[in-house]
Amino acid sequence: MGLLSQGSPLSWEETKRHADHVRRHGILQFLHIYHAVKDRHKDVLKWGDEVEYMLVSFDHENKKVQLVLSGEEVLETLQEKGERTNPNHPTLWRPEYGSYMIEGTPGQPYGGTMSEFNTVEDNMRKRREEATSVLKKNQALCTITSFPRLGCPGFTLPEFKPNPVEGGASKSLFFPDEAINKHPRFSTLTRNIRHRRGEKVVINVPIFKDKNTPSPFIETFPGDDEAAKASKPDHIYMDAMGFGMGNCCLQVTFQACSIAEARYLYDQLATICPIVMALSAASPFYRGYVSDIDCRWGVISASVDDRTREERGLEPLKNNNYRISKSRYDSIDSYLSECGEKYNDIDLTIDKEIYKQLLQEVSPGCPLSAGIDHLLAQHVAHLFIRDPLTLFAEKIHLDDANESDHFENIQSTNWQTMRFKPPPPNSDIGWRVEFRPMEVQLTDFENSAYVVFVVLLTRVILSYKLDFLIPLSKVDENMKVAQKRDAVLQGMFYFRKDICKGGNAMVDGRGKAQPSTEPAAEEYALMSIDTIINGKEGVFPGLIPILNSYLENMEVDVDTRCSILNYLKLIKKRASGELMTVARWMREFIANHPDYKHDSVITDQMNYSLISKCNQIANELCECPELLGPAFRKVKYSGSKTGSSN
Ligand code: GLU
Ligand code: MG
16 A cells, blocks of 8 residues: 555654655655656556455354454565566565555556456456465455454454553554554554544444444443544444555556546546445445445545644644645545546645646756646645655655655555556656555456456547546545445436547647536436446446447457456446445345344354355355356356367
């Protein structure tokens, strides 16, 4: 989840003292990169996925499953056996926030040909096998977004008691610091978020009221005034970064051919984020309770909310601080391409000095006096309202022309739905965008389906010059709806009606639009996910039908076509309700569990049954037609057999 520097982390007080230094040099580093590569074009399409995993251990005798705190050792073994011995190794492994987590990506990015879509699932399967092979007996690698009993007594192996009083990182009543990855970045982030905020983070998730759930549902935390004040009735209360960043997701990064294309894709995909998030919903349970939300997003957002009371608008502003309307982990606040400009209707807090510096005319002899356009300047000046959260003593003074750590420091702790990524200094990597809202699915098949769906969507957006833009405030409203229970079937989302009339999006290097009129209210309408994905006569053509017509015009080998069609079928059926989302399936599993008392409580035994079942599904030891469709795999295998015998 970001830049990993080595060294001695500074305390919050020390980090704060260097905040202006980090920002000043971060901007210089950005300018060096920008000027070196702003005119680069003809980079080829490359893309890659990131899957985050949890390590679990089953105690079959006592019917209990725990998160294993061995991520660091497992990672070390995987890197040693993989990338360190073989530069062409097919997988790469990275640490993640939880000591029970690891992150896997393909060894090399995928390229632009259609047949690459047929290698994603194999690569994901390879990752699962590779990591599973280094685990101990009764342990497994799971792709679940949120562990249902995260933060419940004894949820880790080995077990640790949370330590809320002594000078720990989280000071959580529930989440022990031992469950945080041992790399100092992660505990320092945790501690400094808490120090900057001035109190522990507060997460309140509405509880799902079942027929025997106490009403009102009120938890007591004897002797803890902070929790008593922070926790809300009818909500599940959580108090640590681990409840958010300890969740897993599925991300995709694209390399665009130029900065203009990257800015265009960033904007277009931003509107798709809430839709795909609702379609991928997979996290209904928190701290041993059934919640009333299906997605992790708001939980992570609150779990890293480092804003002070003043910044959150709870106290009058002192000094020259800002009010800041969102957490560092949240949806994007401004479009980046010029055709997005008229839809930028969210109040944008920016660092005015940085904005002015970025806009300055280029003056001869001073190449770093920028000349950056308004939209990119305000984007960067908005990211840079944040303080650095971690700083290493050895990494304060850097070579701004050849390093980018200070820029990355701020950039990589702005965890937004989309990330616009300038190339690293002196590399042959191009301008990239990252798509970040998706929840991770149980199987490699589903994860491949979501990834391929999003990548194909970028292909049609670029080929047909589609335009999905609507006012950004409407995208934010969609984000709220998308997280609710069953949003995929119940939610109504603002979506652009005529997506084909864009066409003006890529006119010049900055994606200059035709002279614009004010957006008319009729440009968008409220639609269901089914309408957006599958289309509705006279209302909207549907994304899947558009992808299908694109595919008809492409040269694709039989086997790849078969895989892609299976992937799109999954997305289509999830959108129509013919198949369940992971969240819905998990809810039904618990609701039908013989031990469940309809009181919203998930016991250790129920958690054990659920995670065992998830593990069987992921390893293809049982079918799950309500989630994946009827014997989907047989269709694919018979397809590929015919393909090879021809
Ligand atoms: N695990 C985080 C999530 O679920 C993302 C961390 C990262 O940026 O890699 O969104
Ligand atoms: Mg990650």
